[in-house]
Amino acid sequence: MNLKDIDNVFFIGIGGIGMSALARYFKYVDKNVMGYDKAQSPITDELIESEIFVHFKDEVYLIPDLFKNPENTLVVYTPAVPDSHSQLQYFKRNGFEVKKRSEVLGIITKDTFCFAVAGTHGKTTTSCILAHLLKETGTPLVAFLGGISEDFNSNFVLEGTSHAVVEADEFDRSFLQLSPNVACVTSMDADHLDIYGTKEELHKSFQEFVAKVKPGGQLFVRNGLPLNGYTYGIDDNSDYRIENISIERGTYIFDLITPAEVVRQVRFNKPGRHNLLNGLAAFAMAMQAGSPPHRLAEALGTFKGVQRRFSYQIKKSDFVFIDDYAHHPTEIIAVYDAIREMHPGEEVTAIFQPHLFSRTQDFGDDFAKSLSKFDIIFLLEIYPAREEPIQGITSKWLLDKIENPRKKLISKSELIDEIKQSKTGVLVTMGAGDIGLEVSKIKKELAYAS
Template identity: 70%
Template sequence: MEIKDIHKVYFIGIGGIGMSALARYFKFIGKEVAGYDKTKTPLTNELSDAGISVHYVDDLSLVPTGFLNKDHTLVVYTPAVPTSHSEYQYFAQQGFDIKKRSEVLGLITKDSFCFAVAGTHGKTTTSSILAHLLKETGTPLTAFLGGISEDFNSNFLLEGTDFSVVEADEFDRSFLRLSPNVACVTSMDADHLDIYGDAEELRKSFIDFTNRLKPGGKLFVRNGLPLEGITYGIEDGSDYCIRNIKVEHGTYIFDLGTPDQDFYGVKFNKPGRHNLLNGLVAFAMAIQAGSPPYRLVEALSSFKGVQRRFSYRIKNEQFVFIDDYAHHPTEIDAVFEAIEEMHPNKKVLAIFQPHLFTRTRDFGDDFAKSLSRFKNVVLLDIYPAREEPIDGINSEWLLEKMTNVNKKILKKEELISEIKSQDPEVLVAMGAGDIGLEVTKIKNLLDYAH
């Protein structure tokens, strides 16, 4: 089914960050849109406010009648929804056109000049920076983001259809549905082993992704990864390279080298060397759209960030509260190093909510090592998402592996009193589950104290 043949689009799991962006897109181009999700969230509320019908019980009678006609109706689902879901079962048995989110992204972007951002970490920040750079330089683009850009206050941007920016997600091998003109790979750390089995299978999948580039396409690869492409890095002689880094008042100032010219005194405001790398590859990719490099340099300095990616919720001389999506040991390391660089010699308290039983099991030792770098850590219970519990794998099991002196497990309702009793100078909340909903509560209560 081509986009022009679709009249109605029904989403199973419409509240997901990527799914909701697609829902916005179809609504914007004039299609009728409705969907199901199991939980009401700020995202689903925004979809409802935009005129999209959303319900929260798996009940076919709640699906608007017009969407039960398979002619001209596309059904989109996320792999996080089990195929035992009764609405999914109905649509499958009745022969509806059913596609995964990744297939729909491929359908939408196939006729555009497509930028795809791949990697086990950094996809959302890199794609958000890229979308910001292209928008600021007047490029007609559509962007589907895996987080809420603080520059657009949205996970979706429609400035035109000539160019598209998408995240190429390795989960469930989704990125193999895309055929980009320009792609990057930011990282290839082992993850999603419930899907791949081992790190070697994950590596092969990334190679398969790079082979999906359109003829004449370009691939940007972080220096050190086992892939052939245009390299980027920090102080390492890559094709695109950042040099002479300084930090002044929380802002990075550095020199940026490209194969054609160098730029001096470039500014970037997102903490962390990992974010510098994300900004660098977004800059390199944006050049491929014909954007003037000097204007891209200016746009780098105005990038605000992505919600829950090292987001400052409170920041003053006495107290800093940081919110981050980190849910993998490598990401926790990156958060720790960014705090050390931007807020040295401060008393730090880290709150972490593990995400998925399988990920906690597969990387238990690595999680313990990364979390033990923080002197003070609070663990929440594991957020299960799509999974059933695994016997013996819980936050108590992870806590035992950690070497911190000050470590404990708490319930969410105990967090405020614990934060007040520890009185940290820097508080960081990390995790990909529902800890993000707690962050607003914590901020509202701590605002009064600071």
């Protein structure tokens, strides 16, 4: 498909973080862009403000005549949309070019020098750091990010077209549509078992992905993963590694060792060893664009962060409120460890919204173990996203597995009162559902109360 022949692009699921980045791209390159989403959100509000029309009813009559010409209209949809969707069925029946988001990303980036970040955890933060490093060192780039970068205040970056930064998403095997020049794999923990069935099948898919790296390209893998590439890690024998870590006023200071040289006294402001690894992976990838290591190290020190990735909402001497996207047991443990490292001795209250019935069922025992580490645990009901309920799988089912007497199942309407009564030194909200919409309300109430 030649995108030059396309005048109109219609998105089904335009409010998704990855879909909206693509919508912004096509708007920027002067295509007519509009789309559907099932609910209004801050992302759809921003799209509308940028003159991208969005409607919220699955009705064919809402598709304008301009977008009903199969010869010059591309339809992009997310795998989260069911096949029964009326508008999707209309486009499929009438001979339109209908493609998944990942296919379109592959088309856009195939003629660029493509950096692809894969892994069951860490994709968004690593991609955002990489985009920041490349921009700060003068590399022309376009970036499609899975979160809102605080450095760009967007999930879409356009600073040129010669280089591309994309998240290589394993869900629905989407990353197999990419052919990167440089790739990394941050992690391969079991996830999306509703798609893969077993951890072994998931690993096979990652093997297929790394085989997509172009001849002469580079692959970076976290030390310990069963893949062949340059390794990166902390205090080990990796090709790229971090050593001599210290913490000064919430900032990591460390030495960064590459196969060619050592960069000393590097600074990085995002808490958590998992974020240090994300920064290291981004650094190693950015070196492949020819950027000098000392310039990249300086840029690491100015990285601001990603919304909902260990984001400080309130940071006082006697109280801290952190919000994070963590929705997998491994991610919850990483958040816990980061809090304990940066705020030792403080009592911690965790509010968690499970995401997907299938994920809750698949990892129930692991969720319980990771959540039991916190001093106080509040659970919200499971956010279903694309799924129908699974009999017997509820937040009460998960709560009963948590071995901690200070636990409670609460509703969103009870959040503020329960938080105020807990009176702990650190509050953390976690989850990939709509819990993120509660953060500003919590922050406002707590700021007012203080």
